[in-house]
Amino acid sequence: MTSGGALAGPFENEVTLSFEVNGRRVTRRGPGHLSLLRWLRDLVGVTDPKYGCGEGVCGSCAVQVDGQVVSSCIVLAAQVDGAKIETASGMCGDDGSLSGLQQAFHEHHAAQCGFCTPGMLMAAASLLEDGRHRSRDEIREALHGNLCRCTGYGPILDAIEAAQAGREATGPRAGSETKLVAG
Amino acid sequence: MSAGEIHSSKAEELRVVNQPLPRPDQREKIAGSTSYAADFGMPGMLHARLVRSQVPSARILRRDVSAARALPGVVAVFLGEDVPHNTVWVDVPGQTVRVAALRASMEVLATDRIRFHGEPVALVVAEEESTLARACQLVEVETEDVPGVFDPFEALAEDAPAVHESGNLLAEWNIDRGDLEEAFAKADAVVEGTYSTQFVDHAYLEPEAGVAWVGDDGVVTIRVCTQVVEHYRDVARILGLPESKVRVVAPYVGGGFGGKEDMTVEPYVALAAWRTGRPVRMQWTRDESLLARAKRHPMHFKYRTAAASDGTLLAEDIEIMADSGAYAYLSALVLLYSSVHACGPYKVPAVRMRARCAYTNNPPTSAFRGFGGMQVVFPYECQMNRLAAKLGLSPDELRKANALTRGDELPVGQPIETEVLLAQTIDAVREAAGPAPQPSRAGKLTGRAIASNFQSYGRCTWLNDSAAAWVGFQLDGSVSVRCGVPDIGGGQASSLAQITAEVLECPLESVTVYFGDSSLTPLAGTTTATRQLLMSGNAAHVAATLLRGYILHGVALELGESEESLELRDGEVVAVGRTVPITEALTMCRRLNVPIEALGTFFGPKGKPVEKELKTDRVFPDFTFGTHLCDVEVDPETGEVTIVRYVASHDVGRAINPLSVHGQISGAAVQGIGMALLEEITLDHGVNLTGGLFQYLVPTATDVPDIETVVLESGEGLGPFGARGIGEPPIGPPLAAVASAVADAIGAWVTDLPITPERVLKAIEESRA
Structure with missing residues (x-):
């Protein structure tokens, strides 16, 4: 059981917000002061974005809001009412298959404890979106807002480079990154 | 040798173990479906x-x-x-x-x-x-x-405010071995140094x-x-x-x-x-985690190292003071680890070591990767690099000449019982690193240094450690493993799947591991002390081996053959002239009342409890040895230190999963580099001023280079298939490797951590004065 529905209500400053979360339209009522992170975790039941610092430093809560990567812990849910939200779990195919980027993370051992991984995937997917080739140092630079305490980062860079090479060879694979590009 | 390679001294036919297989738990984590x-x-x-x-x-x-x-x-x-x-x-x-x-x-x-x-x-x-x-x-x-007390030295002064009624001295350990006076009297070179480490936080991403x-x-x-x-x-x-x-x-x-x-x-x-x-x-919020959870012990060190002109170590005279903070937690044990590891992976005939740990009104300190065995690497390896410079010897040869080998004793009396590849790890990092770095532009200074270490794996022998695991076949031939091991991201559960699949000759995908439940899985003890591969790994190996024996026994009974003539291979029992699919073998066993499940218990090596005066035999089961090489570039105008290259080599005995081994070494090296250069919990008279990850600087992808690893496999470890533990050992060398590389670059030593730009500038100024 996930934390969805953990809030019971009624609430002070109650608001009704509607999002398209990973392709699913979700309308919920809840306290107006909630961050997007808490709205997703406590009301929608999408828990792959994580609370890591609450101040937009660690990147564990990264999601895409209308195509832009944001730290969902420092965005009020009410500020982005109606937005299209993508999280790492939405990158999987409908059959649960991993996207090309996710597969590269798996093969290159880019996750250990895995807690930073959903946010890391969002940052990486966003980076690869425009199809421009990035050097390893450019990828490194693009990840500076996502902390990882387990891997030492090398395997994550390996995975993103491999996913980039795969796209350059064959084009984006069917699945979520193409959904993200379309978004 | 070049980075990314594995060098194995013993060939063994392994099908699942020793293979770089992507871990099943990672797939769930990457899919975002893991429920933390x-x-x-x-x-x-x-x-x-x-x-x-x-x-x-x-x-x-x-x-x-x-x-x-x-x-x-x-x-x-x-x-x-x-x-x-x-x-x-x-x-x-x-x-x-x-x-x-x-x-x-x-x-x-x-x-x-x-x-x-x-x-x-x-x-x-x-x-x-x-x-x-x-x-x-x-x-x-x-x-x-x-009135409070916020410094461990002040806490032990006579008129210090008492943090606890029992007094502020929490623990002390002493070592006295050989004739110290004589050793210093006949020494050709003596190197003296003081060193200090800071409060640091684990800063895992999950509060x-x-x-x-x-x-x-x-x-x-x-x-x-x-x-x-x-x-x-x-x-x-x-x-x-x-x-x-x-x-x-x-x-x-x-x-x-x-x-x-x-x-x-x-x-x-x-x-x-x-x-x-x-x-x-x-x-807990991040602020709460940074505020109140136990930290790594800050330690103060005074080292005097004596050597002969050819570099032979003669004596170490060591004082260690650790800050326990307000409560004991595991401080006494952490200090014991510091004491046992204090002379490094070297033969030292005469030793005087005094280690003390005091209560203060600072945040409590307790376990943190390396557990006291890592802080001491900072002084003992800086001392080795200084000694090499003083005697005009190669730091590599100095280490090799003094390295422990099988049969030697640690200063506490513990014998080294497995083969030591320390010299090979030194050669490995040198070979992988190649020529020394050149400045990226005029005015920058470059430096290179190595640091070696050893770190125990497995708990103290007198704790009578044990772990249990259960392995059973399901009727369709798939396999369940039950083991109380907590999986903290190092592949603790998936290692058991690999070990089980290897022993039972079944596909890795057919093994499911149920873990970390104190009521429903057999207890396996803590995921700490680099002990789980040794303990739960061996327990799973024992259980799977028992189970394989049961299956062969059942089929032998049924067919009227001897067990010795049968073997498990690729999901079948192979007999003379025929093969029995595993599902059929299980049916035979059930019919004949032969179990298709087994509980394995592994008991750690035993030893005597230690006394304050450390003179004993086996304190730890065994040790993992390694060497790191660090290249830095320093900007003498700003004091900024950039790590341009970092190579790490350890003898892991046997890599159960080479991907996980590389991950442990790379992650530990970066965590150690963070402590060397960036991380510090700041206190003002016990008030914790570090309020979030804005202030507590965990290394980002741009702060560190790729960690290059060269993995050696002696096959000598006490774990399954000859594995040694590798979770903690690689966090030891970075402090000394970075500090010594900085010293090589600027010609002066920064011996208080972290090595901030201010401290680098101060060291440069003082060396010019």
């Missing part, structure tokens, strides 16, 4: 938060919770008097057998005395998480400041969290991110329940590094669930 401690909830669940002290040293005069209780949405507010047994006994955590208590304790909720900034005083429980902040503000705690509930069977279950499911015993003692009525479940943990070895949220969620009858969740 804070991702879990239950209908009707309440939320809880701690009211913590705002001051580091005080007497509590009055506590008033009436306003907080009256706030709408607040269900309960608990004080120490509401806890059935308001004491956390800091025994050796996670024992699977009974050992003598360390006799150190602290209150679950403080009732009388505050000893550190952030100490828990009250527990607030509310319907909504949003109510908690306001409710906590409404709890009135009136205190009167009591402490858990949910507790009381089941319809009356069992209190706590689902929590922990390295130790055996804390169910501590919770039972606090609640006054039989141990059989408390259960701890550890889901995949978002990083541990020792910070989830002691209890965090467990007693609080358990108390709240027990008292309210409803499920309760507690999740």
Whole structure:
């Protein structure tokens, strides 16, 4: 059981917000002061974005809001009412298959404890979106807002480079990154 | 040798083990479907938060919770008097057998005395998480400041304020070996140095969290991110329940590094669930985690190293002082690790070592990857590099000439019983690194240095460590493993799947591991001390080997053949002239009352308890050796240090999963580099000023280069297939490797950590003066 529905209500400053979360339209009522992170975790039941610092430093809560990567812990849910939200779990195919980027993370051992991984995937997917080739140092630079305490980062860079090479060879694979590009 | 390679000294036909197989747990994590401690909830669940002290040293005069209780949405507010047994006994955590208590304790909720900034005083429980902040503000705690002490040396002065009535000296260990006076008298070179390390935080990305509930069977279950499911015993003692009525479940943990070895949220969620009858969740904020959870021990070192002109080490004269903070936690053991490892992986005939650990009113300190065995690498390896420079010897040859080999004894008397590849790790990093670095532009300074280390794996031998695992075939031929190991991200569970699949000759995909449940999986002890591959790995190996024997026995009975003529291969039992599919073999066993499941228990190597005067034999099961090489570039105008290249080599015995081994070495090296250059919990008279990850600087991808690894496999470890532990050892060398490389670049030593630009500039200035 996930934390969805953990809030019971009624609430002070109650608001009704509607999002398209990973392709699913979700309308919920809840306290107006909630961050997007808490709205997703406590009301929608999408828990792959994580609370890591609450101040937009660690990147564990990264999601895409209308195509832009944001730290969902420092965005009020009410500020982005109606937005299209993508999280790492939405990158999987409908059959649960991993996207090309996710597969590269798996093969290159880019996750250990895995807690930073959903946010890391969002940052990486966003980076690869425009199809421009990035050097390893450019990828490194693009990840500076996502902390990882387990891997030492090398395997994550390996995975993103491999996913980039795969796209350059064959084009984006069917699945979520193409959904993200379309978004 | 070049980076990324594995060099194995013994060829063994392995099919699943030793293969770089992507881990099944990672697939779930990457798919975003793993349910971590804070991702879990239950209908009707309440939320809880701690009211913590705002001051580091005080007497509590009055506590008033009436306003907080009256706030709408607040269900309960608990004080120490509401806890059935308001004491956390800091025994050796996670024992699977009974050992003598360390006799150190602290209150679950403080009732009388505050000893550190952030100490828990009250527990607030509310319907909504949003109510908690306001409710906590409404709890009135009136205190009167009591003089505190914030430095371990001052704490041991005669007139120092007493942190505890028993006095401020928490632990001391001594080593006296050989004739120190004589050794120094005949030495050709003596190198003296003082060194200090700082308070650092584990800073795993997952803050402490858990949910507790009381089941319809009356069992209190706590689902929590922990390295130790055996804390169910501590919770039972606090609640006054039989141990059989408390259960701890550890889901995949978002990083541990020792910070989830002691209890965090467990007693609080358990108390709240027990008292309210409803499920309760507690999740610490990052600020709370940085404020109040135990840190790494800051240590002060004084080293005097004596050597002959050819570099032969003659003596070490060592003083160590560690800051335990306000409570004991595991400080005495951490200091023991420092003491045993204090002379490094070298033969030292004469040793005087005095290690002490004092209470202060600073944050408590406890387990952190390397556990005291890592801080000492900083002084002993800086000393080796200084000695090499002083004698005009190669730092590599100096190390090789003094390296421990099989049959040598550590200064405490422990014999080295397995082959040591220290020299080979030195050659490996040199070969992989190639020529020395060149400045990226004029005016920059470059430096290169190496640091070697050794670190124990497995717990102290006198703790009588053991681990159990259960392996069973399902009727369709798939395999279940049950083992109480908590998986903190290092592949603790998936290693068991690889080991089991190897022994049972079945596909890795057919093995499912159930882990980390103190009631439903056999207890395997803590995921700490680099012990799980040794302990639960061997337990799974024992269980799978027993099970393989059962299957062959059953088929032999059925076919009227000898067991020796049969073997398991590729999911079949191969007999002379025929093969029996595993499903058919299982049917045969069932018909003949032969078990198709087995429980394996592995007992760690045994040794005698240690005394204050360390003169014993085997303290630890065995050690892992390695060497790191660091290239830095320093900007002498700004003091900025950039690590341009970093190579690490360890003898891991056997890599059960080479991907995981590389991951452990790379991650540990970066964590060590963070401590060397960036990380520090800042205190002002015990007040913790580090309020978030804006202030606490964990290395980012742009702060570190790729960590290049060269893995050596001697096959000599005590773990399954000859594996040694590798979780902690690689965090040892970075402090000395970085500091020595900086010294090589600027011609002066920074011996207080972290090596900030200010300290680098100061060292340059002083060396020019």
